Amino acid sequence: MTRTAAVPTRPAARRRPTPTETARLLPASGGPTYREHLDRVGPLPAAGPGLIQEVLESGLRGRGGAGFPTGRKMVAVRGRRGPAVVVANGTEGEPLSAKDRVLLARNPHLVLDGLVAVGAALRGDRIIIAVERARQDTVAALRHALVERPDHGPVIELVQTPSRYIAGQETALVRWINGGEARPVFGNRIYERGVAGRPTLVDNVETLAHVGLIARFGAGWFRLIGPPAEPGSMLVTVTGGVDRPGVYEVPIGSSLTQLLGQVGARRVQALLVGGYFGTWVGGERIAAVPLSAEGLATVGSRPGCGVIVALPDDVCAWAEVATVAEFYSAHSAGQCGPCVFGLEDIARAVRGVLAGDPEAEAAARHWTAMVKGRGACHLPDGAAGFVESALDVFGGEIADHRLGRCQRPHHGYLPSPAPGDWR
Numbered sequence: 001m002t003r004t005a006a007v008p009t010r011p012a013a014r015r016r017p018t019p020t021e022t023a024r025l026l027p028a029s030g031g032p033t034y035r036e037h038l039d040r041v042g043p044l045p046a047a048g049p050g051l052i053q054e055v056l057e058s059g060l061r062g063r064g065g066a067g068f069p070t071g072r073k074m075v076a077v078r079g080r081r082g083p084a085v086v087v088a089n090g091t092e093g094e095p096l097s098a099k100d101r102v103l104l105a106r107n108p109h110l111v112l113d114g115l116v117a118v119g120a121a122l123r124g125d126r127i128i129i130a131v132e133r134a135r136q137d138t139v140a141a142l143r144h145a146l147v148e149r150p151d152h153g154p155v156i157e158l159v160q161t162p163s164r165y166i167a168g169q170e171t172a173l174v175r176w177i178n179g180g181e182a183r184p185v186f187g188n189r190i191y192e193r194g195v196a197g198r199p200t201l202v203d204n205v206e207t208l209a210h211v212g213l214i215a216r217f218g219a220g221w222f223r224l225i226g227p228p229a230e231p232g233s234m235l236v237t238v239t240g241g242v243d244r245p246g247v248y249e250v251p252i253g254s255s256l257t258q259l260l261g262q263v264g265a266r267r268v269q270a271l272l273v274g275g276y277f278g279t280w281v282g283g284e285r286i287a288a289v290p291l292s293a294e295g296l297a298t299v300g301s302r303p304g305c306g307v308i309v310a311l312p313d314d315v316c317a318w319a320e321v322a323t324v325a326e327f328y329s330a331h332s333a334g335q336c337g338p339c340v341f342g343l344e345d346i347a348r349a350v351r352g353v354l355a356g357d358p359e360a361e362a363a364a365r366h367w368t369a370m371v372k373g374r375g376a377c378h379l380p381d382g383a384a385g386f387v388e389s390a391l392d393v394f395g396g397e398i399a400d401h402r403l404g405r406c407q408r409p410h411h412g413y414l415p416s417p418a419p420g421d422w423r
């Protein structure tokens with residue numbers, strides 16, 4: 001009997017990132033092309049319903065702001081009748097967030113892989129990626145990436161949304177894709193009836209990039225970093241009074257103080273955690289706080305979409321708070337009473353605090369309590385949480401304004417971009 005000499009096998013196409021590697025989404029080397037992407041992580045295995053179980057076991061939570069378990073969202077859509085639609089939400093309306101567009105520029109194929117894999121797991125026959133129309137550099141990067149992908153893959157539709165904060169809220173996004181205005185819909189359960197009346201899943205682009213890796217390397221690998229209740233890495237946009245602002249990828253649960261050291265934060269008066277939808281945390285309270293939902297909950301905060309603004313101790317905090325209160329008022333979709341009137345009342349009260357009006361603090365507390373939990377979307381909750389945390393953290397400065405003693409400059413770390421069209 002002849003024996004054939006052992007033929008050396010080709011190196012496995014599936015290359016496993018080293019378990020300790022934390023640069024999962026923003027690779028340390030290699031560019032954004034399809035070839036470079038495949039060299040980094042290998043081809044995407046064919047995904048089926050098994051991926052839903054894998055995502056459930058991974059413990060992945062959405063990175064768009066609310067932190068809902070991604071696997072449970074998949075189960076909700078999978079349990080409905082009819083073909084599903086999957087939408088990647090890359091609209092990134094949060095004014096200071098840059099993580100989604102940096103991810104789409106540096107690793108677009110990982111996001112598209114996640115979208116394709118979720119589409120296959122849900123037997124979706126329509127998959128869509130949405131980005132803000134004003135971000136033409138992101139649109140161009142995505143167009144290029146879509147052309148590069150193999151012809152046998154599913155068609156991915158690229159849609160460009162209006163520049164409105166609220167346009168990224170999932171019911172507003174679905175309504176706009178359906179040909180309407182980008183305003184939220186009251187009580188709309190998109191997992192039952194979303195795009196074209198079909199069961200629809202909307203996931204943030206960062207969430208989908210994690211799915212692109214879970215589909216390759218499994219739930220166990222995903223859990224190698226981060227605490228058991230909140231595994232994985234997350235993208236954070238760090239800005240404000242720091243020497244090295246930018247988008248960083250960190251393991252969930254890592255030290256906030258260490259991150260501030262890494263970015264060169266100057267003497268911090270307070271942090272705004274979670275962006276405009278987030279809350280202020282006093283500088284003295286951040287020392288032992290890990291960057292996780294569990295850790296931040298101990299100081300009344302949460303990671304949200306991962307924006308962290310370091311406010312230095314030599315600027316007027318209330319001037320920053322007033323800018324954001326105006327932003328909220330300007331960005332109401334004008335559909336619900338508490339939002340239309342309440343957000344303007346909150347903005348007026350905060351202007352009053354800044355101007356030293358002695359009645360203003362009580363008015364701000366009154367109006368934030370009035371709008372909470374009301375409205376078709378959570379916009380009023382975002383405004384209320386932001387202003388209430390400012391009242392707690394910058395309470396001492398209210399008296400300074402009342403007595404005309406605040407001499408700190410108005411820096412303008414927090415911008416208030418004007419709203420665009422509804423279509």
Ligand SMILES: Cc1cc2nc3c(=O)[nH]c(=O)nc-3n(C[C@H](O)[C@H](O)[C@H](O)COP(=O)(O)O)c2cc1C
Nearest residue numbers: 062063064065089092093168169170203204207378
């Ligand atoms: C006012 C408002 C604005 C939002 N803007 C965005 C956004 O720009 N991008 C995003 O991914 N999610 C945004 N969301 C959250 C979406 O409604 C939705 O929960 C998210 O896209 C789901 O993705 P995830 O489960 O992967 O986090 C917003 C929500 C609200 C209330």
Ligand code: SF4
Nearest residue numbers: 333335336339375376
């Ligand atoms: S709560 Fe405000 S933003 Fe949300 S739908 Fe109602 S009016 Fe529009």
